[in-house]
Amino acid sequence: MKLINKFIEIWKNSNLTFKIGFIILFLHIIVAITGPFWAPYHYAQMGVGKPLTGMSWAYPFGVDNLGRDVFSRVIHGSHMVISLSLLGTFIGLLIGAFTGLFSAYIGGWVDEIIQRINEALISIPFLVLGLLAILAAGPNLSGEPLLMSLAVAIVYAPRISRISRSAALDVITRDYVLVAKLRGENAFSIIWREILPNTSGTLLVEFAIRAGFAPILIGSFGYLGFGIRPPFPEWGSMINDNRNLIYMSPITVVGPAFALTSLVVSLNLFTEGLARTLGKSNKLID
Secondary structure (H helix, E strand, C coil): CHHHHHHHHHHHHCCHHHHHHHHHHHHHHHHHHHHHHHCCCCCCCCCCCCCCCCCCCCCCCCECCCCCEHHHHHHHHHHHHHHHHHHHHHHHHHHHHHHHHHHHHHCHHHHHHHHHHHHHHHCCCHHHHHHHHHHHCCCCCCCCHHHHHHHHHHHHHHHHHHHHHHHHHHHCCCHHHHHHHHCCCCHHHHHHHHHHHHHHHHHHHHHHHHHHHHHHHHHHHHHCCCCCCCCCCCHHHHHHHHHHHCCCCCHHHHHHHHHHHHHHHHHHHHHHHHHHHCCCCHHHCC
């Protein structure tokens, strides 16, 4: 009930950007949850129609070169894209928040080592670091959904760590942290009870903004051939599989591209509105 009341309060105080983003994102979530039950065909079913059939009422996103309904494949793939994006961002948040808060509180040489590692990882471009993580896992794990989430987490963790450290540096000088030290509480207790609750707003916005870009990262893995193993319909892989057919049947590429674009746009509108509502600035994000 408290969460519902809090959401109602945010909704009343939010701007149009937040509301539009939330509505589109809510529709994506509904499709992800219910889609497999009402999609016209199974995602791997071939021969459902004439290959490279254009857009029609029967096949809104056309039929690919193997005779599979692209619309059904997009619907079936939605839950995987959303769940992997959220899971990867959440794991990255756990790792980044812990290392950042711990680094800020302990300070000294521990802080220096953690920050130098973070800077080295941040200096590597997003996509390159993610691909390195996937390649390091080896061919046996290549194409596993969990590996995609872990790659997203590895990309985001050092960046979230830096933001959480900055937020914690402002909190550790407060009186209630000093009182906790005088009571003899250990470092983990102070971080968990005093610092984390008072940096949760920043971390929430950081999670939301990072989650908005995670589908692009996962889609990029799929487009480059490092995504989930076929025939599972990950949107980036679908765009890559059908890109050679774009002149013969453009809708087979436009369909999954539209789904990915609308998800990313809705997440960004939602997170931008959330950041403004909570009084945070997305300028913290590099």
